[in-house]
Every structure is written in structure tokens, then in C-alpha cells.
Amino acid sequence: MALVEFDIAALIEASVNAASIDAGAKLVLAYSGGVDSELLAQGLGCYAKLHPEYRYLLVHVHHGLSKNADMWVTHCQRQASQYQLPIEIVRVQVNTGPRLSIEAEARNARYKAIKSLMDSGDLLLTAHHLDDQLETVLLALKRGLGPKGLSAMGAVQTFDGDKVLSRPLLSISREQIEAKAASLNLQHIEDESNCDDKYDRNFLRLEIIPKLKSRWSAIATTASRSAALCGQQQSVIDEEVSLRLPEFIEVVVHGSGTVLNLVLLGQQKPNWQALLFRGYVEQLGFAPPSMVQLEQLLNQLLHAKSDANIELKIGDMLVRRFNNSAYLSSINQDERDQVSTSxxxxxxxxxxxxxxxxxxxxxxxxxxxxxxxxxxxxxxxxxxxxxxxxxxxxxxxxxxxxxxxxxxxxxxxxxxxxxxxxxxxxxxxxxxxxxxxxxxxxxxxxxxxxxxxxxxxxxxxxxxxxxxxxxxx
Structure with a gap:
């Protein structure tokens, strides 16, 4: 593909068709004002003129982390008016306490703000591109993730349970996006934090990926292909786990919720023990444990003495054992359930x-x-x-x-x-x-x-x- 020979509106149309959303649904763009989201906003404006059957909204999240944040708001409002698209500015407070990742906290705050403006059946468009996919794969390798993590980002996937998330630019490289934006004379903002290599993604973007590309020019494309293959394999695993998992889950007779039967789990081969337990964790909405954490969990749950008091904390997940069953709960909710008086x-x-x-x-x-x-x-x-x-x-x-x-x-x-x-x-x-x-x-x-x-x-x-x-x- 030549640098500028692609049509943004056509890519958006392909994404909308793949998402199979209904007429009247809202197309929401996560709009930062950077070059990639700027190009997507311009294309969405063109697409909207041809498709009045949908509603449209640009969402710009003001994180308050940059001294230029107010100027970015002004830019985004001006550009939205030019594209004839409605825009919503949402101001959020990002947690910046010790041992917290500002990147992760800002992302969580951003998606929470966007979800608050969406309804069931709506479509969220994000400007992730081919180089973002390569960064995601490299970060997954750094964290030691398996096929699910290495499958990185999907072009179209379920979002927040009843919505859809689409990434129309996922097959387009950063160079192509910058060249296309230049050909259209698009004005966009430059976030100064993108030059700070203390953030993992910036380090990869500034120091590592350019060297990889100078050696292997097609590495972003081939890494994306590997991610797609991992995604295919993971979908098969997920399907098989979803079929087998119900026989290991029991409803709590007195009280609420479910438990995992450890007797039945212990009769499975080690690989299936790990897959089924991880599947149960994800079914309950918790972040999956790492390989080392999962090995420790299973070892204690399945092999400790029957009267041992097992209570393990991983992130916000609390894992306990009683009567040959594993009880999983949220640490935060567990604290809220504590009675206020004796x-x-x-x-x-x-x-x-x-x-x-x-x-x-x-x-x-x-x-x-x-x-x-x-x-x-x-x-x-x-x-x-x-x-x-x-x-x-x-x-x-x-x-x-x-x-x-x-x-x-x-x-x-x-x-x-x-x-x-x-x-x-x-x-x-x-x-x-x-x-x-x-x-x-x-x-x-x-x-x-x-x-x-x-x-x-x-x-x-x-x-x-x-x-x-x-x-x-």
C-alpha cells in the first residue's frame, strides 16, 4: 500500500459493517487530537454526511496532567466544529499515588468517562494503528503473557458487555497516517509526554521500534499477523473452556455466588487445571493471574492440608478455600461486607x-x-x-x-x-x-x-x- 492511498471513510464503513450495529446507534470516537485520532475524526465527518442513520459524538477527555490540556480542548472543539460533529469534553481526575502506573490510571479514567456517554449497541472507534499493535505485542512479551495477551488488539471486539469497539486504522502504519494527515493539511496536537521515555510505550516507540524497523522493515505487519494467529488459537481455547467450565462450578447453597469444585479440578491434567481456573477468574471479571501466580494458587488450593487456612490476595481478587471449593471475591467488596458493629x-x-x-x-x-x-x-x-x-x-x-x-x-x-x-x-x-x-x-x-x-x-x-x-x- 502506498503511503497515502487509503480512504479513512471507507475504513470506517468497513468497521461499522463488521460491527453490525443498528440504525440509530451512536458512533463515538475517542478523540485526543493527536495525528491518528485527528485523521479518524476527519474521516468520521465525511462518513457522517453519507450516513445520517447513525448518531455521532467525539469525546475528548481532559486528564489534567499537562499544562497544555486546556489548549487541547480548544483545538478539539474548533476541529469538531469544522468536521460538523458534536463533541463532549469530559474532565477526569487521574489517580497518581505511589506504585500506580499513570498510563494505566489515565487509560482507566478515559474509558470510564467514554462508557458513561455510551448506550447499549453503540460503537466506540479508537485510533489504534499498526505500530500501536507492535507496541502491545512487545509489552505482552515483556510481561510474559500467553496467547490471550499476545493476540493484542482486535479490529472489532465486544466492549463493556453490550457495546462494540472498533479500530479502523489497525492495519495502517504510523508513517502512512502521518503522510495522509500531511496531504490533507490537518492540524493536530503534539502531546509533550510522548517524548518522555520513562513510560514503557514511549521507550518502545522512541528507542526500540525504530531499530527493529531499520533491520526488519515489515516487523509491524508480521507481528500483527502473529497476534492474529494467537487470537485464533485463543478463541478456540476460550470456546473449549466455556464448554467444560460449567461442570466445575457450583452454586452456593446458602448465600450467593458460585464456587469452583477443587476435587473435580484436581482430577484434570495440569494444563487444563490452569486453563479452567483462569477461565473461572475471567468469568467473574477479575484480571487473570500471571503464570507464576497461577501455579502458586493451584498448588496451595489443590495440595495444601485439608484444614489449612488458605487466603491469597492477587490484585483486587481474594481467593479462599473451604470444603474442597475455591471461593473468589473482590477485596474491596469483602471489606464493604464487614459488619459495622458486633x-x-x-x-x-x-x-x-x-x-x-x-x-x-x-x-x-x-x-x-x-x-x-x-x-x-x-x-x-x-x-x-x-x-x-x-x-x-x-x-x-x-x-x-x-x-x-x-x-x-x-x-x-x-x-x-x-x-x-x-x-x-x-x-x-x-x-x-x-x-x-x-x-x-x-x-x-x-x-x-x-x-x-x-x-x-x-x-x-x-x-x-x-x-x-x-x-x-
Missing amino acids: SLEIDTARLPLMLDEAKSKLIKPEELAICLSDRKTLIITNALDRETVRMPQVDEVVSVRFSAVGSTRCRPHNRQQGRELKKLWQEYGVPPWERARVPLIFYNERLVCAVGYWIEKSYLSAKGSEGLLFLVS
Whole structure:
């Protein structure tokens, strides 16, 4: 392909056709104002004139990291007016704390801002090109990634679950883009940070890739071909994993979510153990662990002593083991689920459906809602013809607690025999870390209900009688 012999609008049209979006959908361009996104914006303006069946939007994200950021906003607004395309300027705050990658944090903030302006079925266009693909492949090699990482960027792929992301320039080199922009006399901005080689991508772009190209002029094209081949292989792996993975996943009987059956996983060959576990991690939305991290995880989950307390943290993922199952959760959400108090008394005067025996009538105040944590609330209400706790007597103080002595004797309404509390937790399959989050209802010093699990048999409401229903939402 000659340097300038390509049509941007035609490349956009091919991307839209490949994305199979519906009329009325919005084509959103991530518009930085750099030469590549400038060229794409100009082409989108031409395409929009021929295709009024779609909506269009340029999104420029103001990161606040450069002293020139305000001037870039002015440039982008002026150019958008020239292309006759609407533009949205979004100002974001980039996390710049210790041990954080400014590149990664800026990218996360940018995509979060763009997603907030998109609806289901919309198409996001980005200006990634052939040399960006080579950089991505080299970074994947540097990080020791497998076929998924080496497959780099796809020309068209699912974005944010219900949207599509397209890269019309992915087969076009940086030199071709710069030459095309020059032939059209396009004005564009130059981000001074692109010259700072402390950033990995800039180091590759400024120091490494020019040397590679001087030795092997077609390396960007051949690396892109390798990425495509890795992508093909990874799609086959993903398909096979998606077919096999469901037989290893079990729904948590009490509580919510799923777990991974480690007995079945341990019966697989090592390579399949790694693929299936990584597939489960990605299904739950966590970043996949590295090869070394995955080996350590599997070794501890599958080979540690049965009573070992396994709790591993990788990024935002918390991995625990209980009853031959792997429990995966978000560290952030786990912290938010921590109860805010160890115990509290309930104002019995506000309990719903209190029986006023002296007057032989019912009193029904509002439903009680007690905040347990950032994400959980205890609801107390009355119910009829359901398994409920009998109404408290006048001399019974009602309290909510989150721990009790393991030797506490209980006789659940749904069990034939009474057992110690610690044995019941095991029978019900409640992991140790969840036990301190289960609201325990006490009448005076008597445990009468483990919310969501059982009611003490002697405190169960008589059939046809109204009682108290405790729920966690």
C-alpha cells in the first residue's frame, strides 16, 4: 500500500459493517487530537454526511496532567466544529499515588468517562494503528503473557458487555497516517509526554521500534499477523473452556455466588487445571493471574492440608478455600461486607405486629431496616403462614449479634437433632469468614435465629400465627 492511498471513510464503513450495529446507534470516537485520532475524526465527518442513520459524538477527555490540556480542548472543539460533529469534553481526575502506573490510571479514567456517554449497541472507534499493535505485542512479551495477551488488539471486539469497539486504522502504519494527515493539511496536537521515555510505550516507540524497523522493515505487519494467529488459537481455547467450565462450578447453597469444585479440578491434567481456573477468574471479571501466580494458587488450593487456612490476595481478587471449593471475591467488596458493629439491641416498641394482649388488638409500626454494612441491611417485618420467630414477650430483650460461642447448643427447626453451633456452620456449609457476618437473633441470652439458615425449634411461631421474619438484603 502506498503511503497515502487509503480512504479513512471507507475504513470506517468497513468497521461499522463488521460491527453490525443498528440504525440509530451512536458512533463515538475517542478523540485526543493527536495525528491518528485527528485523521479518524476527519474521516468520521465525511462518513457522517453519507450516513445520517447513525448518531455521532467525539469525546475528548481532559486528564489534567499537562499544562497544555486546556489548549487541547480548544483545538478539539474548533476541529469538531469544522468536521460538523458534536463533541463532549469530559474532565477526569487521574489517580497518581505511589506504585500506580499513570498510563494505566489515565487509560482507566478515559474509558470510564467514554462508557458513561455510551448506550447499549453503540460503537466506540479508537485510533489504534499498526505500530500501536507492535507496541502491545512487545509489552505482552515483556510481561510474559500467553496467547490471550499476545493476540493484542482486535479490529472489532465486544466492549463493556453490550457495546462494540472498533479500530479502523489497525492495519495502517504510523508513517502512512502521518503522510495522509500531511496531504490533507490537518492540524493536530503534539502531546509533550510522548517524548518522555520513562513510560514503557514511549521507550518502545522512541528507542526500540525504530531499530527493529531499520533491520526488519515489515516487523509491524508480521507481528500483527502473529497476534492474529494467537487470537485464533485463543478463541478456540476460550470456546473449549466455556464448554467444560460449567461442570466445575457450583452454586452456593446458602448465600450467593458460585464456587469452583477443587476435587473435580484436581482430577484434570495440569494444563487444563490452569486453563479452567483462569477461565473461572475471567468469568467473574477479575484480571487473570500471571503464570507464576497461577501455579502458586493451584498448588496451595489443590495440595495444601485439608484444614489449612488458605487466603491469597492477587490484585483486587481474594481467593479462599473451604470444603474442597475455591471461593473468589473482590477485596474491596469483602471489606464493604464487614459488619459495622458486633451487637445491637432492637427497640422492641417498634417491632412490627406486636401483640397487645391487654387490649386484644394488633399494633403495626413501620418495618424495621437495620444497616449491617455498606452493602447489607437487616429487614425485620411480620409474616403469616411462613416460618417465622414467635413474637417476643414483654420481658424478652431482642438483640442482633454477630458471634456466639461455638459450643452453643442449637436445635434448628429444619434439623432432626440439636447440635453445637460450630458443627451446624459446617453442616450448612458456611465458610469461616462468613460466620461473623450472619446476624444472630437473641431473645435475652437465647439464640433464637441464625438469619437465612434456621430458627430455634422452640421459638418457631405456631402454625397460623404471625411472627417476626428476619431477612438480609
